[in-house]
Amino acid sequence: MQDKYYELTITLDHSFVEIIADYILNIYDEGLELGKGQIIVRSESDLTFVKDALVSLSENLESPIAMTYVLEEKENIDWIKKYQDSVQPIEAGKFYIFPSWYEEKEGFINIKIDPALAFGSGHHATTFSCLEAISAYVKADNTVIDVGCGSGILGLACKKLGATVALCDTDPLSVKSCKENFALNEEYYDALWEGSIDKTDKTYDVVIANIIADVLRFIAKDLKAAVKENGTLILSGILDKKENLVKASFEDLILEKRTLKDEWVTLVYKKEAHG
Numbered sequence: 100m101q102d103k104y105y106e107l108t109i110t111l112d113h114s115f116v117e118i119i120a121d122y123i124l125n126i127y128d129e130g131l132e133l134g135k136g137q138i139i140v141r142s143e144s145d146l147t148f149v150k151d152a153l154v155s156l157s158e159n160l161e162s163p164i165a166m167t168y169v170l171e172e173k174e175n176i177d178w179i180k181k182y183q184d185s186v187q188p189i190e191a192g193k194f195y196i197f198p199s200w201y202e203e204k205e206g207f208i209n210i211k212i213d214p215a216l217a218f219g220s221g222h223h224a225t226t227f228s229c230l231e232a233i234s235a236y237v238k239a240d241n242t243v244i245d246v247g248c249g250s251g252i253l254g255l256a257c258k259k260l261g262a263t264v265a266l267c268d269t270d271p272l273s274v275k276s277c278k279e280n281f282a283l284n285e286e287y288y289d290a291l292w293e294g295s296i297d298k299t300d301k302t303y304d305v306v307i308a309n310i311i312a313d314v315l316r317f318i319a320k321d322l323k324a325a326v327k328e329n330g331t332l333i334l335s336g337i338l339d340k341k342e343n344l345v346k347a348s349f350e351d352l353i354l355e356k357r358t359l360k361d362e363w364v365t366l367v368y369k370k371e372a373h374g
Contacts, residue, residue, distance in 0.1 A: 106173050107146040109138040109153065111166040114338060114362055117223045118311055119153070119164065121249065125270040126152055146170060161313055191227045192234030194256055199283065208259045211283050212252055225335040228358045228365035229253050229309050232333045235356075236367065237262055241304040244325060246296045247314070247336075251277030251288075253307050258286050262305070265290035267298065295321070302327045308334055312341035319348035328372035331355075335365040342366075 111119060113136040120131050120138050127149055132139040140146055150168045157163045188197035188204070195207035203209040233253060237243060239261030245254040248266035254277070258264045266288055268274055274293050281288055292298055295318060296306075306326045308315060315322070315334055326332050332352060337345050342364045346354070352368035 103172050103174065104141055104143050105146045106171050107140040107149055108169045108171075109140070109150075109166050110136060110169075111138070111164060112136065115164050117225075117363075118336070118338075119166070121223070122156060123149060123153070125249075125272050128272055128276060189227070191230035192232075193260075194230050194234065196230075196252065208256070210252060210255050210259065212250055212255075212280055213283070224361040224363040225309050225337075225365065226252060228360050228363070229307060229333060229335050230256055231358070232335075232356070232365060232367050233257055233260070233307070236331050236333065237305055242301075242327075243305045243307065244296065244299065244301075244303045246306065246308040246318070246322065247273075247310040248277050248291075249273050249309070251280045253309060254288060255280060255284055255286060257305070257307075258288065259284075263289050265299065265301075265303070267292050267294055267296060269293065269295055296325050297321045299325065301325070303330065305331045305333065308332075309336045312337045312345050315345050316348045323349070323352065323370070326352075326368075326370045328370060330370050332368040332370065333365065334368070335363070337364040337366065338362060339364050 116133055116138060120133055123131060123140060140149055150170060153166060157166060183200060186198050188201050193208050195204040195209050196212055198213050199211050233256045237257050237260050241262040243257040243262045244265040246267055248254055248268045251266060254264045254266040266277055271293050274291060277291060302325055304327055306322055308322055322332060339362050349368055352370050354366060355369050356367040358365040
């Protein structure tokens with residue numbers, strides 16, 4: 100262990116903490132500490148590249164997110180252990196999501212995710228609500244695709260229910276993390292690729308997309324095209340103030356369920372058969 104480490108503290112509106120943490124963990128796959136209106140990133144390597152990436156991200160968003168940054172060099176402590184000690188397992192729907200330093204739980208479908216490796220450990224409201232929706236809508240004989248799969252947790256949940264699962268993410272680190280988490284759970288995906296849903300010509304019983312609202316709108320046509328007739332589309336990652344914008348892009352489908360949790364909305368749609 101080195102004597103020094105770097106600490107980047109990002110201060111921002113609390114409603115954006117989880118989504119920005121998700122973005123950071125796509126480019127930097129070690130533990131973060133999340134607080135009220137604050138994200139702390141620590142590394143033995145210089146973190147200027149994380150700060151630069153966030154500045155670039157904010158400038159390219161439709162509505163820029165105000166963030167301030169403090170980058171410091173500090174005396175080293177075992178912060179990975181400190182971080183691991185702070186992570187608790189959770190129950191969501193039929194699932195028990197736990198880090199590998201905990202035991203499995205009876206009466207649940209157990210999914211092992213080490214949050215030090217990637218975001219998407221079930222604690223975020225959008226992941227939690229998606230796991231509840233998967234519990235209710237995904238059946239053993241279904242074909243499923245998880246678009247923007249991140250850690251792979253949602254695809255893993257579907258696989259453990261017996262579904263055939265495809266996953267994709269535009270970020271290569273997410274694809275790597277997804278592979279690691281499937282291996283950690285001794286499960287096998289049926290397809291995984293770097294890129295988005297436009298790289299498949301198949302249709303699925305259930306399409307899941309837990310991505311930010313602007314991206315959901317951008318790929319709405321591809322998402323809808325990938326849902327079989329009478330199939331289900333689960334959308335999440337939607338801040339409540341962006342909900343109506345997203346709904347406008349999917350108004351040709353039937354809204355079956357809306358869940359609001361911690362200012363994040365999850366929408367479950369059904370695609371009606373024609374003819």
